[in-house]
Amino acid sequence: MELLETKERFIELRAQGWSFDKIAKELGKAKQTLIDWSKELQNEVANRKALELEALYESYYLLKEHRLKSFGALLLKLQTEVEQRTLRDLPTDKLLELYLKYNKELKEELIELTYKSSQEIAEERETQKLFSELLGEDLPIEDEALSLVVPKAKGVFRKTPRLKEG
Numbered sequence: 023m024e025l026l027e028t029k030e031r032f033i034e035l036r037a038q039g040w041s042f043d044k045i046a047k048e049l050g051k052a053k054q055t056l057i058d059w060s061k062e063l064q065n066e067v068a069n070r071k072a073l074e075l076e077a078l079y080e081s082y083y084l085l086k087e088h089r090l091k092s093f094g095a096l097l098l099k100l101q102t103e104v105e106q107r108t109l110r111d112l113p114t115d116k117l118l119e120l121y122l123k124y125n126k127e128l129k130e131e132l133i134e135l136t137y138k139s140s141q142e143i144a145e146e147r148e149t150q151k152l153f154s155e156l157l158g159e160d161l162p163i164e165d166e167a168l169s170l171v172v173p174k175a176k177g178v179f180r181k182t183p184r185l186k187e188g
Contacts, residue, residue, distance in 0.1 A: 028049055028051070029059060029063065031048075031049060032049060032051075032056065032059055032063070033063055033066045033067050033070050034070060035048065035049075036063075036067045037067055037070030037071040037074050038074060042056045042057060042060075
């Protein structure tokens, strides 16, 4: 039982970055024994290191969830402040710069809409049905516009015409 507790303490200290020399003094074990344990318990040490690192990240708000919450709260404060201010005191060049910047940002957020005729949709449905029958499975439809996603299937080959040499 004592050996198990000693190994657990070794895992803890090694995960905290202690050197073999320092651990040897702390636990009263030979350095070679600790090196052997390190090889034997490498997964446990790695897991403990990950837990230690995660706790550190959490304490400094470095985890993605915390960052998103923090940035979200800051963004709301900034939005409230901007909505309360007037832009009358802003120089023309700065106003134009902001206008162009946010116009560009807005354009990047836009999604290009594509429309298909009833005939195109019917043709795509028919093509999808034929592929499904050929492959013996339902093919996924990529989006509501019925774009086809056709996976390569074993035994299905496309014939390409060969040019005659001459």
